[in-house]
Amino acid sequence: xxxxxxxxxxxxPALAWAAFCCYRLVTDGRSDDPTADxxxxxxxxxxxxxxxxxxxxHLGECGLRAGxxx
Numbered sequence: 456x457x458x459x460x461x462x463x464x465x466x467x468p469a470l471a472w473a474a475f476c477c478y479r480l481v482t483d484g485r486s487d488d489p490t491a492d493x494x495x496x497x498x499x500x501x502x503x504x505x506x507x508x509x510x511x512x513h514l515g516e517c518g519l520r521a522g523x524x525x
Contacts, residue, residue, distance in 0.1 A: 456473045460499075464502070466506075470500075474503060477493070477495050477496025481493050
């Protein structure tokens with residue numbers, strides 16, 4: 456995920472998915488540094504929202520395609 460973001464820092468789906476991955480690391484208790492992962496996830500989420508702008512429906516679509524809302 457981070458490689459995709461490095462290649463294209465405005466790739467919204469990768470940013471949204473990376474934010475969710477950080478969220479899961481923290482909430483599942485699998486993070487070695489929850490504070491750092493929470494901050495990282497928050498930053499990814501903010502970047503995703505900036506990319507999607509008023510097209511926030513696309514953010515939900517990314518979640519659906521990633522299987523987040525099954």
